[in-house]
Amino acid sequence: MLKIYNTLARDKQEFVPIEPNKVGMYVCGMTVYDYCHLGHARVMVVFDMVYRWLKASGFDVNYVRNVTDIDDKIIRRAAENNESIYALTQRFIDAMHEDADALGVQRPDHEPRATQYVPEMLDMIARLEQNGLAYKAADGDVNFAVRKFDGYGKLSGKSLEDLRAGERVNVNDGKSDPLDFVLWKHAKEDEAAEVQWDSQWGRGRPGWHIECSAMGSKLLGPHFDIHGGGADLQFPHHENEIAQSEGAHQCSFVNYWMHNGFVNVDKEKMSKSLGNFFTIREVLKKYDAEVVRFFILRAHYRSPLNYSDAHLDDAKGALDRLYTSLKFSPSSGSGRTDLMDWNTPHAARFKAAMDDDFNTPEAMAVLFDLAAEVNRSQSVAAATQLKTLAGVLGLLQRDPVEFLQGGATVSGLDDAGINAQIEARTAAKQVRNFAEADRIRKELLEAGIVLEDSAAGTTWRRA
RNA sequence: GGCGAGAUAGCAAAAUGGUUAUGCAGCGGAUUGCAAAUCCGCCCAUCCCAGUUCGAUUCUGGGUCUCGCCUCCA
Numbered sequence A: 001m002l003k004i005y006n007t008l009a010r011d012k013q014e015f016v017p018i019e020p021n022k023v024g025m026y027v028c029g030m031t032v033y034d035y036c037h038l039g040h041a042r043v044m045v046v047f048d049m050v051y052r053w054l055k056a057s058g059f060d061v062n063y064v065r066n067v068t069d070i071d072d073k074i075i076r077r078a079a080e081n082n083e084s085i086y087a088l089t090q091r092f093i094d095a096m097h098e099d100a101d102a103l104g105v106q107r108p109d110h111e112p113r114a115t116q117y118v119p120e121m122l123d124m125i126a127r128l129e130q131n132g133l134a135y136k137a138a139d140g141d142v143n144f145a146v147r148k149f150d151g152y153g154k155l156s157g158k159s160l161e162d163l164r165a166g167e168r169v170n171v172n173d174g175k176s177d178p179l180d181f182v183l184w185k186h187a188k189e190d191e192a193a194e195v196q197w198d199s200q201w202g203r204g205r206p207g208w209h210i211e212c213s214a215m216g217s218k219l220l221g222p223h224f225d226i227h228g229g230g231a232d233l234q235f236p237h238h239e240n241e242i243a244q245s246e247g248a249h250q251c252s253f254v255n256y257w258m259h260n261g262f263v264n265v266d267k268e269k270m271s272k273s274l275g276n277f278f279t280i281r282e283v284l285k286k287y288d289a290e291v292v293r294f295f296i297l298r299a300h301y302r303s304p305l306n307y308s309d310a311h312l313d314d315a316k317g318a319l320d321r322l323y324t325s326l327k328f329s330p331s332s333g334s335g336r337t338d339l340m341d342w343n344t345p346h347a348a349r350f351k352a353a354m355d356d357d358f359n360t361p362e363a364m365a366v367l368f369d370l371a372a373e374v375n376r377s378q379s380v381a382a383a384t385q386l387k388t389l390a391g392v393l394g395l396l397q398r399d400p401v402e403f404l405q406g407g408a409t410v411s412g413l414d415d416a417g418i419n420a421q422i423e424a425r426t427a428a429k430q431v432r433n434f435a436e437a438d439r440i441r442k443e444l445l446e447a448g449i450v451l452e453d454s455a456a457g458t459t460w461r462r463a
Numbered sequence B: 001g002g003c004g005a006g007a008u009a010g011c012a013a014a015a016u017g018g019u020u021a022u023g024c025a026g027c028g029g030a031u032u033g034c035a036a037a038u039c040c041g042c043c044c045a046u047c048c049c050a051g052u053u054c055g056a057u058u059c060u061g062g063g064u065c066u067c068g069c070c071u072c073c074a
Helices: A038-056 A072-081 A085-102 A118-130 A160-165 A208-220 A231-249 A280-284 A289-297 A309-325 A345-355 A360-377 A380-392 A400-405 A415-430 A434-446
Strands: A003-006 A011-014 A022-027 A060-065 A134-136 A142-144 A181-186 A204-206 A224-230 A254-260 A263-265 A449-454 A457-462
Touching: A003 A254, A022 A038, A022 A208, A038 A060, A038 A085, A038 A224, A038 A254, A038 A263, A038 A280, A038 A289, A038 A380, A060 A208, A072 A085, A085 A280, A118 A134, A118 A142, A118 A181, A118 A208, A118 A231, A142 A231, A181 A208, A181 A231, A204 A208, A208 A224, A208 A231, A224 A231, A231 A254, A280 A289, A289 A309, A309 A360, A309 A380, A309 A400, A345 A360, A345 A380, A360 A380, A400 A457, A415 A434, A415 A449, A415 A457, A434 A449
Parallel strands: A022 A060, A022 A224, A224 A254
Antiparallel strands: A003 A011, A134 A142, A142 A181, A181 A204, A449 A457
């Protein structure tokens, strides 16, 4: 029985899908005007893990992750670069796919772009207007009338009074209430034609929040199971999505709201505005993508995750241990979870952990226990189970030797050079010239190559 | 100021009203020419103060500290 921490309830709840065995899941994706950083990596990896576990649990999942390809920052960046927003966003969508693929993130079933759903958004705004929840302001923007919607604040736990008392809410002249948010932005004089659409309220472009409401209901229906995103989207974005969707369709919007924690740097949220971010591709120059994925899944998805080289090094060491245990039987495991017997002790423990609000750290502890078991028994069956369970997390699917020998080449040594050195050392060992053998081993170690002798011969890996 | 989350060993990170987390690091042993890897064993912990309880790291209250949201943010 799967339990999910529902932000709406502030508690773990048993997951009951609207339609038996089917799950509709929507996750807020990227705004594509720059490269993805590690914070984006966490959202992608975390919900990829959720997607995989739901599927492994037998659900037929319809996973939607949107792309925001129209907004102020995109328009500004495109203008700075003197290129079209389409060229800019396509470039960064391609880059995002490269990063996601590297991290082992499966493609969602749908990846809608905002600019392709403007008619749906306009339709939704019209419904809101008919329902008395939207109004056109003097400045030409169409706004959502927050105080006309009962229950505004139910997701974020904020009341309109509290928000109103906040010092940081800016008063906007066009809004009848400072907390109202924009649904449709009127076109500005200097804006390019490609960022303008016709509407019954005049030319303009959509506000940020409406795209997710419109695309979510179009692809998953007005009422669906799971909606996810970073914790920073809880307010105002997701709160506003609820207001728009429920206001337009007059029915419940989402049953389970999931929010992942941030990636921190020195205990502080990694963010664009603070400038303390590392892009995924930057990190991948230094660390294997699977190490990064392992690092992300090693913490519970709702906990903060502190980024540092030391922590990545630690994750590398831990993943090395798992791969090392599989070395004796490289081809073991089909990764077929449908063939998995979930009643065996390790699998049952793994399943219980994952069913408990996706407790990946506990699930990983099972992996390590299993690895120790594999090391002891050298059992192909145990190795197969390890690989299959890890596969549910998108880990451990590569050839162990390829993983252990992979990574950045610190020295100029290539495989042939390393093997030549190993042969020279073996020859020295055969004539019991251990001084020479140790010299070679030390030399390789300084180049980041660790040698391991066994009865079957000498193998190597990167430190 | 309002609202919320959290404080677990050297580091990272789960869980739990009484009994091994797990990984890395450290210590001892096995193994090895010596190592590495592996195995066996060990060390190291629950922010502070009260309360509930036979028993609290876990529940309750208070305190301290940290972080997040309230503005674009994953």
